[in-house]
Amino acid sequence: MQFFGHIIDGEEVPSVDGATFEVWNPWTQEVWATAAEGGPEDAALAVASSRRAFDEGPWPRMGRAARAAAIHRLADLMEERADDLATLDTTNMAKPFAQAQHDVARSIWNFRFFADHQRDHCGEVFPMDSGHHSYSEYGPAGVVAAISPWNFPLMMATWKIAPAIAWGNTCIIKPSEDTPASVTLLGRLAIEAGFPPGVLNVLNGHGSPAGSSLTADDRVDRVTFTGSSTTGKTVMASASSHLAPVSLELGGKGANIVFEDADLDNAVHWAVEAIFRNSGQICLAGSRLFVASSVYDEFMDRFVAAAEALTIGDPFDPKTRFSSLASKKHFEKVSSYVDGVGLDGGKILTGGVDDEGRWLIRPTIVTDLPLTASAYCDEIFGPVCVVNRFESEEEVVSLANDTRYGLNAMLFTENLSRAHRVASQLRAGTVWVNCFFIRDLRTPFGGVGDSGVGREGGNFSREFFTEPKAVVMQIQR
């Protein structure tokens, strides 16, 4: 059986008290590995190591090109081990292998992008009439605690680690207890790449005490978290005790709007991707679908047929497009929402809870739910799409914005003016027009309302992971 330790100070180590936890394969419903169960003592050791690496080590002091080269070395090693990384994510959370490979490629790109972004960036110069000259300098902030979720185990972790270390910080990552494997392999590769001890530490264990010990530690200078809105509030409260700035990427209940002039083939394709990719375990999921009345019947016939055509099965089978949920606990949560649909007066057009004992919810499409039903309002984080029809642009904008979340939205139309008009009225951090899931890493990423605090990506990550400084020089006497 495999074992995933902590990576602390350049070594893979067990917990101080030897505690471990079981790591499950949700497709086979078997324990396939164990991992070190981090406690307060392990967290303190990880923070001390990263603190030392920041205060005394070479990483924040080395030239930008040298740091970029070190990060590219790690990315090279990830490329060599890409299939191993993808295998760990697929084993750990039943993500179809091709999707896991896609996530690994994006994870590698996260490192390459931020390595080059910090190497090539320019500060600002402010010529002053007084005979002075000011410029800005972006220095590293210090020790970063990063807490990542189980739905994109490697990808979400690297989205935080890459900008943090590229800007000269040191970082401790706490992966979800459900998915410790790929991030631990990443930590091993960082040692192989020659990273100085403490630049990237991996602390395995549960949200509490491992994660909560990190966020509460006053030697930590930044906290970046992706997960549920409820835990996000706990994380923010904890970090506020020592005034560490936080970046929170939380849940969503994305609106997907199909106007009557949409290219329906394209809209159906993306509607399926938006709610059934990764078994719907995506904060960006298009979980509330609004379809114009005049094309409703035609769209729904095609959407239901496309959902039913998804090949369900073993995530390692190349034909599989859809598989189990990531854990028994999560399966029970999503099942309770599906069970509640009928009680709330909704109709399941296709899908439902698997009847073969797997932790699987079939691609599920629901109509006729009242707008107050919990399956309509809450983030289910599973393959459950709630569909409504609409009559006018004004009505659908109001429906789309009637949520406490605001991470993303999608709209499908061939009318350019309407695309611009509606995109600017939607209350969301990202709006996709005629597409979904396409990202440019330079753009802001994050949400409003219960979907988060702050933005990451490109210069937005620079703002969070650095301490900007103004230098004022007298140049004329």
Ligand code: NDP
């Ligand atoms: P959580 O928000 O509880 O967990 C996310 C991460 O935070 C995990 O690494 C978790 O560790 C850690 N964590 C939990 N409690 C604390 C704490 N007090 N201090 C610091 N870190 C902590 O999400 P769940 O995994 O429980 O999923 C619940 C729901 O959250 C989902 O059903 C979904 O709605 C939403 N979610 C949203 C995600 C997104 O991408 N926005 C991603 C994942 C979940 P551990 O796993 O060990 O508890």
